[in-house]
Amino acid sequence: MTTRDTQSEPDRPLSRRQALAAGGSLLAGAFAGCIGDGAGGGQTTGDTTDDDGPVAVASFFSFYDFARKIARGTPIEVRNLVPTGLHGHGWEPNASITREVLDADAFIHVGEDFQPWADRTIQTLEDDDADTQLINVREGVELVDLAASLDPEEEGVGEGRAQDPHFWLDPLRAKQSVDNIAEGLVALAPDHESTLRENATAYKTDVLDRIDADYQRIFEAADRDVVQLAAHNAFQYVGVRYGIQMRPLVVNLAASGDVRPSDITEAKRVIDENDIRYIGAAVFETRRPAQQLLSETAVEAYYPVTPYAGVREDWVEQGWGYEEIADNINMPTFEVVLGNTAPEDVAIDGWNERWRNFE
The missing domain is CATH 3.40.50.1980 (Nitrogenase molybdenum iron protein domain)
Structure with missing residues:
Protein backbone atom coordinates (compact mmCIF):
# COMPACT_ATOMS: atom_id res chain seq x y z
CA MET A 1 0.00 0.00 0.00
CA VAL A 207 -14.35 10.96 -5.47
CA LEU A 208 -17.78 10.79 -3.86
CA ASP A 209 -19.56 13.09 -6.31
CA ARG A 210 -17.92 11.25 -9.19
CA ILE A 211 -18.96 7.84 -7.82
CA ASP A 212 -22.51 9.14 -7.40
CA ALA A 213 -22.58 10.32 -11.02
CA ASP A 214 -21.30 6.94 -12.24
CA TYR A 215 -23.89 5.08 -10.18
CA GLN A 216 -26.63 7.31 -11.57
CA ARG A 217 -25.49 6.50 -15.10
CA ILE A 218 -25.46 2.75 -14.40
CA PHE A 219 -28.87 2.56 -12.78
CA GLU A 220 -30.59 4.97 -15.16
CA ALA A 221 -29.39 2.91 -18.13
CA ALA A 222 -30.88 -0.31 -16.77
CA ASP A 223 -34.09 -1.83 -18.10
CA ARG A 224 -34.45 -3.88 -14.91
CA ASP A 225 -34.92 -2.34 -11.46
CA VAL A 226 -34.27 -5.50 -9.41
CA VAL A 227 -30.89 -6.81 -8.27
CA GLN A 228 -30.62 -10.19 -6.53
CA LEU A 229 -27.70 -10.46 -4.12
CA ALA A 230 -26.47 -13.61 -2.41
CA ALA A 231 -25.38 -11.38 0.44
CA HIS A 232 -26.59 -10.01 3.75
CA ASN A 233 -28.80 -6.97 4.06
CA ALA A 234 -26.28 -4.14 3.59
CA PHE A 235 -27.20 -2.52 0.27
CA GLN A 236 -30.46 -0.76 1.03
CA TYR A 237 -28.91 2.70 0.69
CA VAL A 238 -27.91 2.02 -2.91
CA GLY A 239 -31.51 1.08 -3.67
CA VAL A 240 -32.92 4.11 -1.87
CA ARG A 241 -30.58 6.55 -3.61
CA TYR A 242 -30.93 5.19 -7.13
CA GLY A 243 -34.43 3.68 -7.22
CA ILE A 244 -33.37 0.04 -7.43
CA GLN A 245 -34.79 -2.94 -5.54
CA MET A 246 -31.84 -4.54 -3.77
CA ARG A 247 -32.90 -8.07 -2.85
CA PRO A 248 -30.55 -9.55 -0.22
CA LEU A 249 -30.56 -13.28 0.33
CA VAL A 250 -29.90 -12.89 4.06
CA VAL A 251 -32.55 -10.52 5.36
CA ASN A 252 -30.90 -9.64 8.66
CA LEU A 253 -27.90 -7.36 9.21
CA ALA A 254 -25.38 -9.97 10.27
CA ALA A 255 -22.77 -10.82 7.63
CA SER A 256 -22.73 -14.35 9.05
CA GLY A 257 -26.52 -14.65 9.19
CA ASP A 258 -28.09 -17.99 8.33
CA VAL A 259 -29.83 -18.53 5.01
CA ARG A 260 -33.27 -20.02 5.58
CA PRO A 261 -35.07 -22.25 3.06
CA SER A 262 -37.68 -19.50 2.71
CA ASP A 263 -34.90 -17.04 1.72
CA ILE A 264 -33.80 -19.37 -1.09
CA THR A 265 -37.40 -19.83 -2.21
CA GLU A 266 -37.96 -16.08 -2.37
CA ALA A 267 -34.70 -15.56 -4.28
CA LYS A 268 -35.75 -18.20 -6.79
CA ARG A 269 -39.06 -16.40 -7.30
CA VAL A 270 -37.33 -13.05 -7.90
CA ILE A 271 -34.86 -14.65 -10.32
CA ASP A 272 -37.61 -16.39 -12.29
CA GLU A 273 -40.02 -13.44 -12.45
CA ASN A 274 -37.31 -10.99 -13.53
CA ASP A 275 -35.42 -13.32 -15.90
CA ILE A 276 -32.21 -12.73 -13.93
CA ARG A 277 -29.10 -14.37 -15.40
CA TYR A 278 -26.43 -12.90 -13.11
CA ILE A 279 -26.43 -12.20 -9.39
CA GLY A 280 -24.05 -10.54 -6.94
CA ALA A 281 -22.25 -12.49 -4.21
CA ALA A 282 -20.52 -10.97 -1.20
CA VAL A 283 -16.73 -11.06 -1.18
CA PHE A 284 -16.38 -11.61 2.57
CA GLU A 285 -19.28 -14.03 3.04
CA THR A 286 -19.77 -17.69 2.17
CA ARG A 287 -20.47 -18.39 -1.51
CA ARG A 288 -22.55 -21.50 -0.81
CA PRO A 289 -25.94 -19.76 -1.24
CA ALA A 290 -24.79 -18.23 -4.53
CA GLN A 291 -23.61 -21.65 -5.69
CA GLN A 292 -26.97 -23.15 -4.70
CA LEU A 293 -28.83 -20.56 -6.77
CA LEU A 294 -26.43 -21.23 -9.62
CA SER A 295 -27.30 -24.93 -9.59
CA GLU A 296 -31.05 -24.60 -8.95
CA THR A 297 -32.09 -21.64 -11.12
CA ALA A 298 -31.44 -20.14 -14.54
CA VAL A 299 -28.65 -17.99 -13.10
CA GLU A 300 -25.48 -18.42 -15.17
CA ALA A 301 -22.91 -16.83 -12.88
CA TYR A 302 -22.36 -14.71 -9.80
CA TYR A 303 -20.02 -11.73 -9.46
CA PRO A 304 -18.62 -9.79 -6.47
CA VAL A 305 -20.19 -7.09 -4.35
CA THR A 306 -18.94 -5.64 -1.09
CA PRO A 307 -20.19 -3.02 1.40
CA TYR A 308 -16.61 -1.71 1.73
CA ALA A 309 -16.36 -3.51 5.08
CA GLY A 310 -12.92 -5.02 4.54
CA VAL A 311 -10.10 -5.60 2.07
CA ARG A 312 -8.39 -8.58 0.49
CA GLU A 313 -4.63 -8.94 0.48
CA ASP A 314 -4.40 -8.23 -3.27
CA TRP A 315 -6.46 -5.05 -2.78
CA VAL A 316 -4.03 -3.90 -0.10
CA GLU A 317 -1.09 -4.61 -2.39
CA GLN A 318 -2.70 -2.44 -5.07
CA GLY A 319 -3.49 0.34 -2.61
CA TRP A 320 -7.24 0.06 -3.14
CA GLY A 321 -9.62 2.12 -1.03
CA TYR A 322 -13.33 2.96 -1.18
CA GLU A 323 -12.95 4.55 -4.62
CA GLU A 324 -11.02 1.71 -6.24
CA ILE A 325 -13.34 -0.93 -4.78
CA ALA A 326 -16.35 0.96 -6.15
CA ASP A 327 -14.73 1.20 -9.59
CA ASN A 328 -13.35 -2.35 -9.83
CA ILE A 329 -15.85 -4.44 -7.86
CA ASN A 330 -19.31 -2.98 -7.25
CA MET A 331 -19.81 -0.88 -10.38
CA PRO A 332 -18.91 -3.55 -12.95
CA THR A 333 -21.00 -6.11 -11.08
CA PHE A 334 -24.03 -3.81 -11.05
CA GLU A 335 -23.53 -3.21 -14.79
CA VAL A 336 -23.58 -6.97 -15.36
CA VAL A 337 -26.41 -8.01 -13.02
CA LEU A 338 -28.64 -5.23 -14.39
CA GLY A 339 -27.99 -6.39 -17.94
CA ASN A 340 -26.26 -3.19 -19.06
CA THR A 341 -23.05 -4.99 -20.01
CA ALA A 342 -22.17 -8.57 -20.87
CA PRO A 343 -19.60 -9.95 -18.41
CA GLU A 344 -17.01 -10.45 -21.13
CA ASP A 345 -17.44 -6.82 -22.20
CA VAL A 346 -16.58 -5.22 -18.85
CA ALA A 347 -13.88 -2.65 -19.60
CA ILE A 348 -11.40 -4.01 -17.06
CA ASP A 349 -8.80 -6.44 -18.38
CA GLY A 350 -9.44 -9.97 -17.13
CA TRP A 351 -12.38 -8.95 -14.92
CA ASN A 352 -14.77 -11.66 -16.11
CA GLU A 353 -12.15 -14.39 -15.85
CA ARG A 354 -11.09 -13.23 -12.41
CA TRP A 355 -14.50 -12.79 -10.81
CA ARG A 356 -16.90 -15.17 -12.56
CA ASN A 357 -18.09 -17.61 -9.86
CA PHE A 358 -15.13 -16.59 -7.70
CA GLU A 359 -14.09 -18.66 -4.69
Whole structure:
Protein backbone atom coordinates (compact mmCIF):
# COMPACT_ATOMS: atom_id res chain seq x y z
CA MET A 1 0.00 0.00 0.00
CA THR A 2 1.25 3.45 -0.81
CA THR A 3 2.26 5.50 2.21
CA ARG A 4 2.44 9.26 2.34
CA ASP A 5 5.31 11.41 3.51
CA THR A 6 4.90 13.00 6.91
CA GLN A 7 5.99 16.26 8.47
CA SER A 8 7.41 16.66 11.96
CA GLU A 9 6.25 19.27 14.41
CA PRO A 10 9.21 20.75 16.33
CA ASP A 11 9.30 20.37 20.12
CA ARG A 12 6.09 18.32 20.18
CA PRO A 13 5.31 17.33 23.80
CA LEU A 14 5.14 13.72 24.91
CA SER A 15 2.20 12.07 23.14
CA ARG A 16 -0.63 10.64 25.21
CA ARG A 17 -0.04 7.17 23.79
CA GLN A 18 3.53 7.27 25.15
CA ALA A 19 2.21 8.33 28.54
CA LEU A 20 -0.33 5.50 28.52
CA ALA A 21 2.03 2.85 27.17
CA ALA A 22 2.69 1.23 30.54
CA GLY A 23 -0.79 1.53 32.06
CA GLY A 24 -2.64 0.75 28.85
CA SER A 25 -1.38 -2.81 28.71
CA LEU A 26 -2.65 -3.49 32.23
CA LEU A 27 -6.09 -2.11 31.43
CA ALA A 28 -6.21 -4.02 28.17
CA GLY A 29 -5.35 -7.22 29.98
CA ALA A 30 -8.20 -6.67 32.42
CA PHE A 31 -10.51 -6.08 29.46
CA ALA A 32 -9.45 -9.23 27.61
CA GLY A 33 -12.24 -11.33 29.06
CA CYS A 34 -14.88 -9.01 27.57
CA ILE A 35 -13.93 -9.38 23.92
CA GLY A 36 -13.30 -12.15 21.44
CA ASP A 37 -10.12 -13.86 20.34
CA GLY A 38 -9.82 -12.38 16.84
CA ALA A 39 -6.39 -11.27 15.75
CA GLY A 40 -5.64 -7.62 15.27
CA GLY A 41 -3.61 -5.66 12.78
CA GLY A 42 -4.94 -3.86 9.72
CA GLN A 43 -3.38 -1.28 7.42
CA THR A 44 -1.39 1.76 8.45
CA THR A 45 -0.67 4.95 6.59
CA GLY A 46 1.76 7.59 7.74
CA ASP A 47 4.96 7.54 9.76
CA THR A 48 5.22 4.33 11.78
CA THR A 49 8.84 4.74 12.89
CA ASP A 50 8.56 7.49 15.51
CA ASP A 51 6.11 9.44 17.62
CA ASP A 52 6.24 12.80 15.87
CA GLY A 53 2.57 12.93 14.90
CA PRO A 54 -0.79 12.06 16.44
CA VAL A 55 -2.30 8.63 15.76
CA ALA A 56 -5.93 8.01 14.77
CA VAL A 57 -7.20 4.42 14.71
CA ALA A 58 -10.33 3.37 12.81
CA SER A 59 -12.79 0.58 13.62
CA PHE A 60 -13.95 0.12 10.02
CA PHE A 61 -12.15 0.05 6.68
CA SER A 62 -14.23 2.64 4.80
CA PHE A 63 -13.57 5.31 7.39
CA TYR A 64 -9.90 4.39 7.72
CA ASP A 65 -9.70 5.03 4.00
CA PHE A 66 -11.53 8.36 4.24
CA ALA A 67 -9.30 9.41 7.13
CA ARG A 68 -6.02 8.54 5.41
CA LYS A 69 -7.04 10.55 2.35
CA ILE A 70 -8.01 13.53 4.51
CA ALA A 71 -4.75 13.29 6.48
CA ARG A 72 -2.44 13.37 3.45
CA GLY A 73 0.25 15.98 3.79
CA THR A 74 -0.06 16.15 7.59
CA PRO A 75 1.81 14.30 10.37
CA ILE A 76 -1.34 12.39 11.38
CA GLU A 77 -0.89 8.63 11.24
CA VAL A 78 -4.05 6.66 10.47
CA ARG A 79 -4.39 2.96 11.27
CA ASN A 80 -7.05 0.44 10.26
CA LEU A 81 -7.76 -1.89 13.17
CA VAL A 82 -9.59 -4.57 11.15
CA PRO A 83 -7.25 -7.27 9.83
CA THR A 84 -6.97 -7.80 6.09
CA GLY A 85 -9.45 -10.36 4.78
CA LEU A 86 -12.08 -9.90 7.50
CA HIS A 87 -15.50 -8.26 7.41
CA GLY A 88 -15.50 -5.26 9.74
CA HIS A 89 -19.03 -5.77 11.07
CA GLY A 90 -18.91 -9.15 12.76
CA TRP A 91 -15.23 -9.10 13.73
CA GLU A 92 -14.34 -9.53 17.42
CA PRO A 93 -10.78 -8.41 18.26
CA ASN A 94 -8.45 -9.48 21.05
CA ALA A 95 -7.01 -7.30 23.81
CA SER A 96 -4.21 -5.92 21.63
CA ILE A 97 -6.77 -3.86 19.72
CA THR A 98 -8.11 -2.36 22.94
CA ARG A 99 -4.54 -1.42 23.78
CA GLU A 100 -4.13 0.28 20.40
CA VAL A 101 -7.25 2.35 20.99
CA LEU A 102 -6.13 3.28 24.50
CA ASP A 103 -2.75 4.35 23.19
CA ALA A 104 -4.14 6.32 20.24
CA ASP A 105 -4.92 10.01 20.12
CA ALA A 106 -8.26 9.46 18.37
CA PHE A 107 -10.69 6.60 17.74
CA ILE A 108 -12.74 6.78 14.52
CA HIS A 109 -15.89 4.66 14.92
CA VAL A 110 -19.24 4.05 13.22
CA GLY A 111 -21.56 5.04 16.07
CA GLU A 112 -23.29 2.91 18.65
CA ASP A 113 -24.98 -0.45 18.09
CA PHE A 114 -22.98 -1.39 15.00
CA GLN A 115 -19.74 -2.93 16.29
CA PRO A 116 -20.27 -4.25 19.83
CA TRP A 117 -16.54 -4.39 20.51
CA ALA A 118 -16.21 -0.70 19.61
CA ASP A 119 -19.08 0.16 21.98
CA ARG A 120 -17.36 -1.76 24.78
CA THR A 121 -14.05 -0.07 24.04
CA ILE A 122 -15.64 3.38 24.16
CA GLN A 123 -17.23 2.49 27.48
CA THR A 124 -13.81 1.45 28.79
CA LEU A 125 -12.33 4.76 27.63
CA GLU A 126 -15.07 6.66 29.40
CA ASP A 127 -14.81 4.58 32.58
CA ASP A 128 -11.06 5.19 32.65
CA ASP A 129 -11.50 8.89 31.87
CA ALA A 130 -9.05 8.44 28.99
CA ASP A 131 -8.43 11.42 26.74
CA THR A 132 -8.61 9.50 23.46
CA GLN A 133 -10.71 11.69 21.16
CA LEU A 134 -13.83 10.00 19.80
CA ILE A 135 -14.76 10.66 16.16
CA ASN A 136 -18.26 9.38 15.35
CA VAL A 137 -18.55 9.19 11.56
CA ARG A 138 -22.33 8.76 11.74
CA GLU A 139 -22.99 12.06 13.51
CA GLY A 140 -25.59 14.08 11.59
CA VAL A 141 -26.18 11.44 8.90
CA GLU A 142 -29.80 10.93 7.86
CA LEU A 143 -30.53 7.22 8.16
CA VAL A 144 -33.36 5.19 6.66
CA ASP A 145 -35.66 2.94 8.66
CA LEU A 146 -34.29 -0.51 9.32
CA ALA A 147 -37.72 -2.10 8.95
CA ALA A 148 -37.86 -0.94 5.33
CA SER A 149 -35.10 -3.42 4.51
CA LEU A 150 -36.47 -6.40 6.45
CA ASP A 151 -39.34 -8.82 6.23
CA PRO A 152 -41.96 -8.03 8.93
CA GLU A 153 -40.97 -11.10 10.95
CA GLU A 154 -37.35 -9.89 10.95
CA GLU A 155 -37.95 -6.45 12.39
CA GLY A 156 -36.58 -7.54 15.74
CA VAL A 157 -33.15 -8.20 14.26
CA GLY A 158 -30.63 -5.73 15.57
CA GLU A 159 -31.82 -5.65 19.17
CA GLY A 160 -34.15 -2.71 18.84
CA ARG A 161 -32.25 -0.62 16.32
CA ALA A 162 -34.79 1.30 14.28
CA GLN A 163 -32.49 2.49 11.49
CA ASP A 164 -30.12 0.91 8.99
CA PRO A 165 -26.48 1.78 9.79
CA HIS A 166 -24.98 1.08 6.33
CA PHE A 167 -25.23 4.70 5.16
CA TRP A 168 -21.74 4.87 3.57
CA LEU A 169 -22.90 2.79 0.60
CA ASP A 170 -24.66 5.97 -0.51
CA PRO A 171 -21.76 8.20 -1.63
CA LEU A 172 -23.73 11.37 -0.92
CA ARG A 173 -24.50 10.35 2.66
CA ALA A 174 -20.86 9.34 2.99
CA LYS A 175 -19.89 12.99 2.47
CA GLN A 176 -21.17 13.80 5.97
CA SER A 177 -18.81 11.22 7.44
CA VAL A 178 -15.92 12.85 5.58
CA ASP A 179 -16.86 16.14 7.22
CA ASN A 180 -17.06 14.44 10.62
CA ILE A 181 -13.63 12.90 10.21
CA ALA A 182 -12.16 16.19 9.01
CA GLU A 183 -13.52 17.99 12.07
CA GLY A 184 -12.03 15.38 14.35
CA LEU A 185 -8.63 15.47 12.67
CA VAL A 186 -8.59 19.26 12.77
CA ALA A 187 -9.05 19.06 16.53
CA LEU A 188 -6.19 16.56 16.60
CA ALA A 189 -3.79 18.65 14.50
CA PRO A 190 -5.08 22.27 14.41
CA ASP A 191 -1.87 23.57 12.82
CA HIS A 192 -2.80 21.58 9.69
CA GLU A 193 -6.43 22.66 9.47
CA SER A 194 -6.21 24.13 5.98
CA THR A 195 -4.66 20.98 4.51
CA LEU A 196 -7.20 18.72 6.23
CA ARG A 197 -10.17 20.75 5.07
CA GLU A 198 -8.84 21.06 1.53
CA ASN A 199 -8.28 17.30 1.36
CA ALA A 200 -11.80 16.63 2.66
CA THR A 201 -13.38 18.99 0.14
CA ALA A 202 -11.39 17.45 -2.70
CA TYR A 203 -12.37 13.93 -1.69
CA LYS A 204 -16.06 14.79 -1.55
CA THR A 205 -15.95 16.48 -4.95
CA ASP A 206 -13.45 14.37 -6.88
CA VAL A 207 -14.35 10.96 -5.47
CA LEU A 208 -17.78 10.79 -3.86
CA ASP A 209 -19.56 13.09 -6.31
CA ARG A 210 -17.92 11.25 -9.19
CA ILE A 211 -18.96 7.84 -7.82
CA ASP A 212 -22.51 9.14 -7.40
CA ALA A 213 -22.58 10.32 -11.02
CA ASP A 214 -21.30 6.94 -12.24
CA TYR A 215 -23.89 5.08 -10.18
CA GLN A 216 -26.63 7.31 -11.57
CA ARG A 217 -25.49 6.50 -15.10
CA ILE A 218 -25.46 2.75 -14.40
CA PHE A 219 -28.87 2.56 -12.78
CA GLU A 220 -30.59 4.97 -15.16
CA ALA A 221 -29.39 2.91 -18.13
CA ALA A 222 -30.88 -0.31 -16.77
CA ASP A 223 -34.09 -1.83 -18.10
CA ARG A 224 -34.45 -3.88 -14.91
CA ASP A 225 -34.92 -2.34 -11.46
CA VAL A 226 -34.27 -5.50 -9.41
CA VAL A 227 -30.89 -6.81 -8.27
CA GLN A 228 -30.62 -10.19 -6.53
CA LEU A 229 -27.70 -10.46 -4.12
CA ALA A 230 -26.47 -13.61 -2.41
CA ALA A 231 -25.38 -11.38 0.44
CA HIS A 232 -26.59 -10.01 3.75
CA ASN A 233 -28.80 -6.97 4.06
CA ALA A 234 -26.28 -4.14 3.59
CA PHE A 235 -27.20 -2.52 0.27
CA GLN A 236 -30.46 -0.76 1.03
CA TYR A 237 -28.91 2.70 0.69
CA VAL A 238 -27.91 2.02 -2.91
CA GLY A 239 -31.51 1.08 -3.67
CA VAL A 240 -32.92 4.11 -1.87
CA ARG A 241 -30.58 6.55 -3.61
CA TYR A 242 -30.93 5.19 -7.13
CA GLY A 243 -34.43 3.68 -7.22
CA ILE A 244 -33.37 0.04 -7.43
CA GLN A 245 -34.79 -2.94 -5.54
CA MET A 246 -31.84 -4.54 -3.77
CA ARG A 247 -32.90 -8.07 -2.85
CA PRO A 248 -30.55 -9.55 -0.22
CA LEU A 249 -30.56 -13.28 0.33
CA VAL A 250 -29.90 -12.89 4.06
CA VAL A 251 -32.55 -10.52 5.36
CA ASN A 252 -30.90 -9.64 8.66
CA LEU A 253 -27.90 -7.36 9.21
CA ALA A 254 -25.38 -9.97 10.27
CA ALA A 255 -22.77 -10.82 7.63
CA SER A 256 -22.73 -14.35 9.05
CA GLY A 257 -26.52 -14.65 9.19
CA ASP A 258 -28.09 -17.99 8.33
CA VAL A 259 -29.83 -18.53 5.01
CA ARG A 260 -33.27 -20.02 5.58
CA PRO A 261 -35.07 -22.25 3.06
CA SER A 262 -37.68 -19.50 2.71
CA ASP A 263 -34.90 -17.04 1.72
CA ILE A 264 -33.80 -19.37 -1.09
CA THR A 265 -37.40 -19.83 -2.21
CA GLU A 266 -37.96 -16.08 -2.37
CA ALA A 267 -34.70 -15.56 -4.28
CA LYS A 268 -35.75 -18.20 -6.79
CA ARG A 269 -39.06 -16.40 -7.30
CA VAL A 270 -37.33 -13.05 -7.90
CA ILE A 271 -34.86 -14.65 -10.32
CA ASP A 272 -37.61 -16.39 -12.29
CA GLU A 273 -40.02 -13.44 -12.45
CA ASN A 274 -37.31 -10.99 -13.53
CA ASP A 275 -35.42 -13.32 -15.90
CA ILE A 276 -32.21 -12.73 -13.93
CA ARG A 277 -29.10 -14.37 -15.40
CA TYR A 278 -26.43 -12.90 -13.11
CA ILE A 279 -26.43 -12.20 -9.39
CA GLY A 280 -24.05 -10.54 -6.94
CA ALA A 281 -22.25 -12.49 -4.21
CA ALA A 282 -20.52 -10.97 -1.20
CA VAL A 283 -16.73 -11.06 -1.18
CA PHE A 284 -16.38 -11.61 2.57
CA GLU A 285 -19.28 -14.03 3.04
CA THR A 286 -19.77 -17.69 2.17
CA ARG A 287 -20.47 -18.39 -1.51
CA ARG A 288 -22.55 -21.50 -0.81
CA PRO A 289 -25.94 -19.76 -1.24
CA ALA A 290 -24.79 -18.23 -4.53
CA GLN A 291 -23.61 -21.65 -5.69
CA GLN A 292 -26.97 -23.15 -4.70
CA LEU A 293 -28.83 -20.56 -6.77
CA LEU A 294 -26.43 -21.23 -9.62
CA SER A 295 -27.30 -24.93 -9.59
CA GLU A 296 -31.05 -24.60 -8.95
CA THR A 297 -32.09 -21.64 -11.12
CA ALA A 298 -31.44 -20.14 -14.54
CA VAL A 299 -28.65 -17.99 -13.10
CA GLU A 300 -25.48 -18.42 -15.17
CA ALA A 301 -22.91 -16.83 -12.88
CA TYR A 302 -22.36 -14.71 -9.80
CA TYR A 303 -20.02 -11.73 -9.46
CA PRO A 304 -18.62 -9.79 -6.47
CA VAL A 305 -20.19 -7.09 -4.35
CA THR A 306 -18.94 -5.64 -1.09
CA PRO A 307 -20.19 -3.02 1.40
CA TYR A 308 -16.61 -1.71 1.73
CA ALA A 309 -16.36 -3.51 5.08
CA GLY A 310 -12.92 -5.02 4.54
CA VAL A 311 -10.10 -5.60 2.07
CA ARG A 312 -8.39 -8.58 0.49
CA GLU A 313 -4.63 -8.94 0.48
CA ASP A 314 -4.40 -8.23 -3.27
CA TRP A 315 -6.46 -5.05 -2.78
CA VAL A 316 -4.03 -3.90 -0.10
CA GLU A 317 -1.09 -4.61 -2.39
CA GLN A 318 -2.70 -2.44 -5.07
CA GLY A 319 -3.49 0.34 -2.61
CA TRP A 320 -7.24 0.06 -3.14
CA GLY A 321 -9.62 2.12 -1.03
CA TYR A 322 -13.33 2.96 -1.18
CA GLU A 323 -12.95 4.55 -4.62
CA GLU A 324 -11.02 1.71 -6.24
CA ILE A 325 -13.34 -0.93 -4.78
CA ALA A 326 -16.35 0.96 -6.15
CA ASP A 327 -14.73 1.20 -9.59
CA ASN A 328 -13.35 -2.35 -9.83
CA ILE A 329 -15.85 -4.44 -7.86
CA ASN A 330 -19.31 -2.98 -7.25
CA MET A 331 -19.81 -0.88 -10.38
CA PRO A 332 -18.91 -3.55 -12.95
CA THR A 333 -21.00 -6.11 -11.08
CA PHE A 334 -24.03 -3.81 -11.05
CA GLU A 335 -23.53 -3.21 -14.79
CA VAL A 336 -23.58 -6.97 -15.36
CA VAL A 337 -26.41 -8.01 -13.02
CA LEU A 338 -28.64 -5.23 -14.39
CA GLY A 339 -27.99 -6.39 -17.94
CA ASN A 340 -26.26 -3.19 -19.06
CA THR A 341 -23.05 -4.99 -20.01
CA ALA A 342 -22.17 -8.57 -20.87
CA PRO A 343 -19.60 -9.95 -18.41
CA GLU A 344 -17.01 -10.45 -21.13
CA ASP A 345 -17.44 -6.82 -22.20
CA VAL A 346 -16.58 -5.22 -18.85
CA ALA A 347 -13.88 -2.65 -19.60
CA ILE A 348 -11.40 -4.01 -17.06
CA ASP A 349 -8.80 -6.44 -18.38
CA GLY A 350 -9.44 -9.97 -17.13
CA TRP A 351 -12.38 -8.95 -14.92
CA ASN A 352 -14.77 -11.66 -16.11
CA GLU A 353 -12.15 -14.39 -15.85
CA ARG A 354 -11.09 -13.23 -12.41
CA TRP A 355 -14.50 -12.79 -10.81
CA ARG A 356 -16.90 -15.17 -12.56
CA ASN A 357 -18.09 -17.61 -9.86
CA PHE A 358 -15.13 -16.59 -7.70
CA GLU A 359 -14.09 -18.66 -4.69
